[in-house]
Structures are given as structure tokens and as C-alpha cells.
Amino acid sequence: MRNSPARRASPIGQMRRGVASSNDSEVRNRSRRGSGRPTLADVAGLAGVGSITVSRALRDPERVSPELRQRIAAAVNELGYVPNPSARALASARADVIGVLVPSLTNNVFSEVLRGIHEGLGDCPLQIQFGNTHYSDEEEERLLRVFLGQRPSALIVSGIDQGPTTRQMLEEAGCPVVQIMEIGPDPVDMMIGFSHLEAGKVVARHLIDVGCKRIGFLGARMDPRSRRRLAGYEAVMREAGHFDAALVTTTISPSSVSMGVSLFHKALERTPDVDAVICNNDDVALGVLFACHRAGLQVPAQISIAGFNDLEMMEVASPSITSVRTPRYEIGRRAIAMARAAIAGKRPQRTVVDLGFELKIRESTMRPAVLAL
Amino acid sequence: MRNSPARRASPIGQMRRGVASSNDSEVRNRSRRGSGRPTLADVAGLAGVGSITVSRALRDPERVSPELRQRIAAAVNELGYVPNPSARALASARADVIGVLVPSLTNNVFSEVLRGIHEGLGDCPLQIQFGNTHYSDEEEERLLRVFLGQRPSALIVSGIDQGPTTRQMLEEAGCPVVQIMEIGPDPVDMMIGFSHLEAGKVVARHLIDVGCKRIGFLGARMDPRSRRRLAGYEAVMREAGHFDAALVTTTISPSSVSMGVSLFHKALERTPDVDAVICNNDDVALGVLFACHRAGLQVPAQISIAGFNDLEMMEVASPSITSVRTPRYEIGRRAIAMARAAIAGKRPQRTVVDLGFELKIRESTMRPAVLAL
DNA sequence: AACAGGGATGGTAGCGCTACCAACAGGTAT
DNA sequence: ATACCTGTTGGTAGCGCTACCATCCCTGTT
Known part of the structure; x- marks a missing residue:
């Protein structure tokens, strides 16, 4: 009862058989590996283009001719193709993940910040990886280590009082870092908050x-x-x-x-x-x-x-x-905006933003x- | 200033050269791909075992002899090896991610649930992928689609009133599903809450x-x-x-x-x-x-x-x-516990849990x- | 002594995607 | 006519890991 993906996959398999080399797809269907879901190659086969072109059409549509773009979109739709983020992360050595470290979830200040972060994200394909440090330096360090293992696209951390090890990890993270809630001298990278x-x-x-x-x-x-x-x-x-x-x-x-x-x-x-x-x-x-x-x-x-x-x-x-x-929601929103800009290579001119208070x-x-x- | 991983990687590369075939590692060092971080193969080389043994030692230590286990642990430590979750997810067709859908973040009811979820997780290597549906069926469906694209290990959703499409997606998700906050007839899979x-x-x-x-x-x-x-x-x-x-x-x-x-x-x-x-x-x-x-x-x-x-x-x-x-925190904790048990293949005997209220x-x-x- | 059975270990072939390069068309400059 | 772009497309070789077998050794059995 709980397991139907195999059943669902079969019409797709048949579809594929009609397009790609039939030998290929039969082997694939018998294999026990694989997710049983359509892949880039399946979309490419159906659209009659190379898989790399599909990849481009999805990530950077400008670089593909309108005609192919449309054929690819139709194929994606027909197959119900959803990109596999793990494969993307593995191939590009960069996960579409933003790590967020906050010290508390009970505190409604941080739930507002999180809400700002989620809403600032809109429907862009980034994932939020969220960690609760419980106001502990050790826990922050541990979580950061876990996050870095995923090679995140950016990091958002709370406060400006990281311990020396955490500080060094942030400096060597090799991705944009936004410190939120406070501003102070000597930012790791970017900063948004108030005094x-x-x-x-x-x-x-x-x-x-x-x-x-x-x-x-x-x-x-x-x-x-x-x-x-x-x-x-x-x-x-x-x-x-x-x-x-x-x-x-x-x-x-x-x-x-x-x-x-x-x-x-x-x-x-x-x-x-x-x-x-x-x-x-x-x-x-x-x-x-x-x-x-x-x-x-x-x-x-x-x-x-x-x-x-x-x-x-x-x-x-x-x-x-x-x-x-205090501009809690705004801090979340702007932090994500800064992170996204930096990921896109457009670092904001102001890397330390004082949102003030009233x-x-x-x-x-x-x-x-x-x-x- | 912001970019030192390349520098950091070099001693590891040299280390590797001393162990693995030197030709191999030189090619690898020149390559522009790869994360520059130690991999399973590096650990295996240093420990003098096959990479699959390292993989086993990390996931299921019982199946590796104590002697090798210790050599491997030493090598992991020396290299500062951190597993690459994307590669793992790709190879095993299963991400160590639990998708959680809640309707609101402003509501402190759900921040308590989230806290329970995070704390119920402890330090087990699962990630929480969190989505805010804003009380909208369409948004819930959209987020679920995104989550399913990652082949999560389990799903936690709020309430029992999913729309028909969402309901069907949950039934075909091929992973444990926990509906939280409420109990009712006809669970998708598991359920925890109260009346x-x-x-x-x-x-x-x-x-x-x-x-x-x-x-x-x-x-x-x-x-x-x-x-x-x-x-x-x-x-x-x-x-x-x-x-x-x-x-x-x-x-x-x-x-x-x-x-x-x-x-x-x-x-x-x-x-x-x-x-x-x-x-x-x-x-x-x-x-x-x-x-x-x-x-x-x-x-x-x-x-x-x-x-x-x-x-x-x-x-x-x-x-x-x-x-x-209302047992909000407890709902979060137990929901994760049920999900983890189901992932481990030990489905709890009671799949519908009424926590009551006072x-x-x-x-x-x-x-x-x-x-x- | 030969053999089956089981536990530990390793080799190999992908998982689905993208980086890198190559190929080719159609234009512009020489 | 040739060389040289520029823009579009495709082929190929991995990314780092695990599933699936094959292999090896050590028991215990006949």
C-alpha cells in the first residue's frame, strides 16, 4: 500500500522506450538501482536534444534558442520531470543550500527572522538548512561543521560573538557569510542588524x-x-x-x-x-x-x-x-537578499547594513x- | 580574503600523494573539478583499506572488524574527513532529509512543534527540510512536489485535511508520512495529535x-x-x-x-x-x-x-x-521518533497516537x- | 579430506547531473 | 577566398558515494 513509485514509473519507462534506444531503456528498467523517476536524459530523449542542452535550458534559458526551449519545456511537463538536487550538488560541487544558525526557536524574535528568510527566498530554488545553537558556542561550532560538509551556497549566522574556531571556519567557508541581528566592527563578510x-x-x-x-x-x-x-x-x-x-x-x-x-x-x-x-x-x-x-x-x-x-x-x-x-522580519528578508546577491556574484556595495530601531x-x-x- | 579552501586543500593533496598511486593524485590535483576536500577514497588510501570498507565503517560499524574500524577512525580524524551528503543521496537514491510542512511560522504553536522536531532529532545525521504553507493548499502541494524531488526519508505534514492531489502525492511518496496536530480516521500512514x-x-x-x-x-x-x-x-x-x-x-x-x-x-x-x-x-x-x-x-x-x-x-x-x-512540543518530538523508527524499518505498533490535552x-x-x- | 556456510573485505559500475571542451553554423573582417 | 569570431549545440568524463556482486578466509560438518 505504501509503495507505488515503481508502478508510477512504468508509463514513463514505456514512453522512454519509444524514444531512446529501446535496448537502453529495457536494461534500465530491469536495474534495481536508480530512483525510477525521469531524468535529464529522459527529457532530452523526448525533446530530441542533448541532455546538456536540457540542463542549460533549465538553469540559464537565455543560452538556448526559443524553439528548443519550448520543446524542452513540453517534455519536462509531459514527464513531470523534477531535477535531482543531489546530483546537481555533486556535479557542481556546490549545494543550493543556505545554512542558517540561530540560537533559539522558542524566542519569537527568531521565528520572525526565519519567516523573513523564508519569504525573502520567494520561489527561488534554494533550500534553507536550519540549525538551533541553543546559545551554545560548542553547538554552533558542531552545526557549522555539519553545514560546511554540504558546501552551502551561503551561511547566515546570528550575532557577532562567534568563538575563535567558529570565526575561522566562517572565514574559510569559501561562501558568502551574513551575520545578522547586530552590527559591529570587523565583519566576517556581510552584516545586517542594528546597535x-x-x-x-x-x-x-x-x-x-x-x-x-x-x-x-x-x-x-x-x-x-x-x-x-x-x-x-x-x-x-x-x-x-x-x-x-x-x-x-x-x-x-x-x-x-x-x-x-x-x-x-x-x-x-x-x-x-x-x-x-x-x-x-x-x-x-x-x-x-x-x-x-x-x-x-x-x-x-x-x-x-x-x-x-x-x-x-x-x-x-x-x-x-x-x-x-526591532526590524526582525526585515533582517531576515534582507539577509537572504544579500546572500542571494553575493551568490549571484553581485556583492552589494554596502556589506554592513544598519537597519536601526525605533x-x-x-x-x-x-x-x-x-x-x- | 574570502577564499582559502584551495590553500587548505593542498596539504591533504600531498598526504594523498604519499599513499595512493602518485600518478593518480597528481592528475587529481590539477583537475579543476572536485571540492578539494578529502573523500572516502583518501581515507581508504591512508588507512590502507578499500573505500567500500570505509563506507561501511561509517554507516554500519558492526560489519567491520575492530582493528580496521580503528585505523579508519584515525584516518578520518587525521584528514578531517566529512562525508558528502549529496554523493550519498545520489548513490543510495535516498536523501537523509525529513520534509516538514507547517502552515505558519508566526504562530508560536508551530515554533514549539519545530523545536520538538529539532530536539527529537538529537545528533542523528538527518536534516530537516522545512516548508511554510501559509495555510494554502496550493502552496502545500507545490512544496510537497519540491520535497519529493529530493526523495526524502520521511515526511511530516500538519493536519488531516490535505487536498486530493496532496493526499495522493503523500500516499505515493514511498516513504513514511506522519500527519501531526490532529487525529482522525483514515491516516495516510502515521498520525499524532489530539482531538x-x-x-x-x-x-x-x-x-x-x-x-x-x-x-x-x-x-x-x-x-x-x-x-x-x-x-x-x-x-x-x-x-x-x-x-x-x-x-x-x-x-x-x-x-x-x-x-x-x-x-x-x-x-x-x-x-x-x-x-x-x-x-x-x-x-x-x-x-x-x-x-x-x-x-x-x-x-x-x-x-x-x-x-x-x-x-x-x-x-x-x-x-x-x-x-x-496542548502537547505541541511533544507532538514534534514523537513525530520525529515515529518517523525515525519507520525509516529504520521498525514501524511502531501504534500508528495513530492520541496525546490528549488538559x-x-x-x-x-x-x-x-x-x-x- | 573435501565441502558447504558465513563473515569480512574489495572491485566495479553506476546514481543524475554539470564542467569542460569540441564541433559546427552563420556571420564579419581581412 | 581565408581567417576569425560569436553563438548554439553536443560528447565525454567525471563529482563522491553506495548497491551489487565476487573473492577470500576461517570455521564446522560430513
Whole structure:
């Protein structure tokens, strides 16, 4: 019941027999090897051309005369020919695969990036080979090694803090490499993202502007990007003379809404006088909002909340939550576009692209006076 | 700067010259084809065995004597040999690829499933080939066609409502097929999920039990699974004599928290007397919670809310939200386990697995009396 | 002692495609 | 008329691996 390709193949075999040398095809039908599916040679036989011409017509139609092109298209259609990517990869020593390494799948930031990557691909015949590093350098190195074994057409990796071995492998990969999410000095090849340090600064400045002084920082899963946001916060707080190490509450445990609740409780214990919290992402911010609601703390009258990433729900939360809009989807799309351009030999003029970010100011950080309007 | 594989390959080439016939290797070095990386034959030369023995040692070590196995392992290590998956796929007419089709990446339900799939894979040498159908039958069919062109080892598809062409392609795929998320009659091959109809019934019954009568149903992105949950709701409501078509507010637009807000507003307009809403997922439920908060409606005193999926945040929301816990991660893990077993020829005895679900009753649907305790 | 049986090993011939070169037509420059 | 392009087509030889046999050796049996 589960196995009919052999049956399906037989009409094709007969078709072939009528066109190619009959001896040939009979031998082929008896053979136990082979996939039983039409090949380039079958298409070529039916169209009455050489197989290499079919190959060209499929990959680079410009180089084949319109007449042959049409005959070949008809033959492809009739046989239901689908190219064999393994054979192509083997013959050309280059797989139509783009390796993508991200640190997490749970995190909806990266699912947005992945969506951008998939949609940026459109229907071009590239495959995405996807790997989850779980925020581990060793795992990243292992996965990269596996990916390189396939001779990918390009690589997309998250962040700019690869370990030395990983860094060297990327440099020697012999294919375009795009580092995403962040920008920094010394790219391996290309880079697209924004400055997390600046983003941290902007949020902190905003809260100082609206009159907050005891501004806490809550961070779960303190990856390198979160640490840079924290560094931006710290720089601005020091400059304003407000910095206090007790205001910073972080954990390396994974981020979640409930982790936001517990980080907030811990912060309240350490610094009961906090008048604002900056969260390293929106999950944590949402947890803080819920915790405030449960504790009867008025937002923003008694405490202001700022998040990071600007998930869609931030705008409709009650109160709506100030957050930094990050171009996650756009990063995915543009990363693929850059990779494709580089594969096609047209390296973009700008190899380091700063997509920036946007502070979305909402109710959770508005001054009472403004709210009253 | 970007291109060093050629340089890296040269010591390997020299190594090879010392072992294999020197004439051979010189020709090989001059050739412009080939990846420049060590091959099975190189490993075989260094270990002093036939290449087929190396192949066996790598795929099925039991069949090679311990002594040779060790020599081969040493040679692999020394050369840094990595098998070429394309060549393997071509020669064996079978790629070590599992095709996975899901309808959405935005939806965190499916990112959990994907996480389960990736983690269920462990470090076995299978690759996941992933496709996003965007809830479109045509797109599903197109992607399936692409996947089948690679002769995957197994296929994982979402839902049980494939179109006739897709259904036929799956039946003729000649590889194990796992349908996930749902169970139903007439599986293509294997199936893992739970009954959405039952889940819909259980939630509706619970709300009736706590004394609600005008129970609304809010649904965004009404895919087949959501429709079956709605059918369960409708059946129970009819049985209780509470059904009213005006209580059902749905849209095919994508689901989101803000869509939950607007669906709730629409429902309030049509049936201002609703005393509870069942949402087809937790995003919508969260939107309802925010809308209630903004409108000053007490939850659950004035209105009860139930969600679906039991995202982590439901438990810490304020009030916490009743939801149906669905085994998303587990579905991914088990689906891969079933696929791997089938690939290995050990088809599981149970080919249709019902993982069930669990109604998590929380504050948002508690009777005032219970809350007062 | 001859033989069958089984486990370990190797040789060979592809898998389906593309890189490379060769061939040839039809034009343009010499 | 010859040489020399340029553009289209085809032949051939692999890419690196595995399926399929053949071979070898070592048992155990008659």
C-alpha cells in the first residue's frame, strides 16, 4: 500500500522506450538501482536534444534558442520531470543550500527572522538548512561543521560573538557569510542588524526624560545582545548620576513571562524604591505588567515599564507598553537578499547594513501630565 | 580574503600523494573539478583499506572488524574527513532529509512543534527540510512536489485535511508520512495529535458547569482545527440549549492579540449580554483580557475567558487565564521518533497516537464563590 | 579430506547531473 | 577566398558515494 513509485514509473519507462534506444531503456528498467523517476536524459530523449542542452535550458534559458526551449519545456511537463538536487550538488560541487544558525526557536524574535528568510527566498530554488545553537558556542561550532560538509551556497549566522574556531571556519567557508541581528566592527563578510548598545541608551534616556530616577534593568537570558543593551543603559545612567548596581537584576535562565514576574519581585526586594523598569525583552515586560496588576501597582503612575522588540501585543496591552521596535522580519528578508546577491556574484556595495530601531513610546512610560491630556 | 579552501586543500593533496598511486593524485590535483576536500577514497588510501570498507565503517560499524574500524577512525580524524551528503543521496537514491510542512511560522504553536522536531532529532545525521504553507493548499502541494524531488526519508505534514492531489502525492511518496496536530480516521500512514473536537467540547462544558449561559466563541484564522474546536463548542451548546449563532464571531484573518481585541468588541456589539468567551487560541484570549481591563469589565466576575494552547504566560496573567494545554512540543518530538523508527524499518505498533490535552482551569473562569475562598 | 556456510573485505559500475571542451553554423573582417 | 569570431549545440568524463556482486578466509560438518 505504501509503495507505488515503481508502478508510477512504468508509463514513463514505456514512453522512454519509444524514444531512446529501446535496448537502453529495457536494461534500465530491469536495474534495481536508480530512483525510477525521469531524468535529464529522459527529457532530452523526448525533446530530441542533448541532455546538456536540457540542463542549460533549465538553469540559464537565455543560452538556448526559443524553439528548443519550448520543446524542452513540453517534455519536462509531459514527464513531470523534477531535477535531482543531489546530483546537481555533486556535479557542481556546490549545494543550493543556505545554512542558517540561530540560537533559539522558542524566542519569537527568531521565528520572525526565519519567516523573513523564508519569504525573502520567494520561489527561488534554494533550500534553507536550519540549525538551533541553543546559545551554545560548542553547538554552533558542531552545526557549522555539519553545514560546511554540504558546501552551502551561503551561511547566515546570528550575532557577532562567534568563538575563535567558529570565526575561522566562517572565514574559510569559501561562501558568502551574513551575520545578522547586530552590527559591529570587523565583519566576517556581510552584516545586517542594528546597535543594541544604542538601543539600550535610547530607552534609558527616555525614562530619564520622563522624570524617572530609580530605573531598574531586568534581563533574562543575558546573551551578548542583551548585555550590550545593558551596557547602553549603564552608560546613560552613569552619565546622569543615577547608576546603582542594585538596580540591575539579571539571570542567564531562559526568558519568559513568568521569569519577568520573578525578576520583578526580586528587583522590588532589592530596590523597593524603583520607579521604572527597563526589560531586556517584551516577555519580561509583560510579566512585570501582570505582576504590577496583581500587586495593585499603577502603571505608569507608580512605576513605568519599557520592553524590547515591540511584539504586536505591546500596543494593545492595557496599559500599552513602551518598547523598542526591532526590524526582525526585515533582517531576515534582507539577509537572504544579500546572500542571494553575493551568490549571484553581485556583492552589494554596502556589506554592513544598519537597519536601526525605533522607540515606541506608549502609556506605560508616559508622564501623568501627558496621560491626563 | 574570502577564499582559502584551495590553500587548505593542498596539504591533504600531498598526504594523498604519499599513499595512493602518485600518478593518480597528481592528475587529481590539477583537475579543476572536485571540492578539494578529502573523500572516502583518501581515507581508504591512508588507512590502507578499500573505500567500500570505509563506507561501511561509517554507516554500519558492526560489519567491520575492530582493528580496521580503528585505523579508519584515525584516518578520518587525521584528514578531517566529512562525508558528502549529496554523493550519498545520489548513490543510495535516498536523501537523509525529513520534509516538514507547517502552515505558519508566526504562530508560536508551530515554533514549539519545530523545536520538538529539532530536539527529537538529537545528533542523528538527518536534516530537516522545512516548508511554510501559509495555510494554502496550493502552496502545500507545490512544496510537497519540491520535497519529493529530493526523495526524502520521511515526511511530516500538519493536519488531516490535505487536498486530493496532496493526499495522493503523500500516499505515493514511498516513504513514511506522519500527519501531526490532529487525529482522525483514515491516516495516510502515521498520525499524532489530539482531538480538537473533544477539546472544544471540554471547554464549553466547563463554562456551562461554572454557570455561564451566553458563552461566545471568538476565532481568528479559522483553520480546520479551529473549525473542529468550534464544532465541539457548538455541539455542547446545542445540547445545553444555549446555542445562538450570534455568539460565534470568527474571521479568517491571521490571529493576533489585537485581533482578539477587535473580535471581542465585535462580539460585545452583537451580543452585549455575553457572560463568557471561548477563544480559539491564547493570543485572542490575551486580547480579550486587555480589552476587558481597558473597558473596566471584571474577569471573571462579569465575564469569563478561556483560551487555547496554554502558552506559558496564561498562568501568570492577571487574572490567570483558563486554557487547554496542548502537547505541541511533544507532538514534534514523537513525530520525529515515529518517523525515525519507520525509516529504520521498525514501524511502531501504534500508528495513530492520541496525546490528549488538559484543561487548565484558572482564575479567569472561576465562580465568584470559588474565588472568594 | 573435501565441502558447504558465513563473515569480512574489495572491485566495479553506476546514481543524475554539470564542467569542460569540441564541433559546427552563420556571420564579419581581412 | 581565408581567417576569425560569436553563438548554439553536443560528447565525454567525471563529482563522491553506495548497491551489487565476487573473492577470500576461517570455521564446522560430513
